[in-house]
Amino acid sequence: MADARENRSVTGSSGPHRVDVHLHLSQWWHEIRRTGYRADLEYSVRGLLGEMTRNGIDHGIVIQLHEAPSVRDGLAEARAIAAESDGRLHPVTTVDPTRGEEEVRAALALWETAPDLAGIKLYPGYQAFYPHDRRLDPVYEYAHRRNLPVLVHQGDTLEGRGLVKYARPLELDEVAGRFRDLRFVLCHLGNPWVNEGAEMVYKNENVYADTSGLLAHPSVPYFERMVRQARDVVYSAIVTVGRPDRILYGSDWPLEELAVAIEVVDQLDLPAPDREAILGGNARRLFGLPEPPRRPGAS
């Protein structure tokens, strides 16, 4: 990995205003020492902000885990993290529609008290529902009213007990069509169904995709090959879509080291401004984040 980092391209590193759209920081991540990219990583607001700064990332989207004991607890934790971050971290909440109508109604009421919410995350695959489940309609209507992006977990689940049949990109098609004005983020490009993911982005102008979570733990024997493959896969997806403006850099930290996740995008054979858009500009537009200060001399 050291080699890969040293080889990071010079053009890409000129962007000190990147945005990571897929971060997790939670006391309910019990397996952090085993599943984090390094056993001794500093799993705290300070640790995360430090790693972001070292990698030129000024803003991050912190996504609540489905393991939080309740929506209330998860939301309170996410907002506390955001408050501690000096405006750099933005909270995303979640709800499980299989827990029933009352749970969804209570979640909407709680979100009403959180003006700082950056988006809503859904976990099909980890939880047994499809994104087009009608029980989610109130969530989609709420997100639409507040103009919040809905981030949808897609593809492989970290846990063997997940059911990936719920998390195939094709399952997003119907609801993306029903809620044309709502913006969706197809997480992980739907890995390993990346072609399906790219098709969803190509077909539906309200669907974005993030590049997070494409890598396994760095201890797997073929890790370096995986990094190379991730680059090929992301490149192929972007070319399938035909444009870079709805592709978003994300890491899935602490599963992936930020430097390695960035490298996947930073070494793509694309014009430098397009790589920078994927590393930050697209997310800034999607989440309404403040524009970075203009660099002197920049056109």
Ligand SMILES: [Zn+2]
């Ligand atoms: Zn994630």
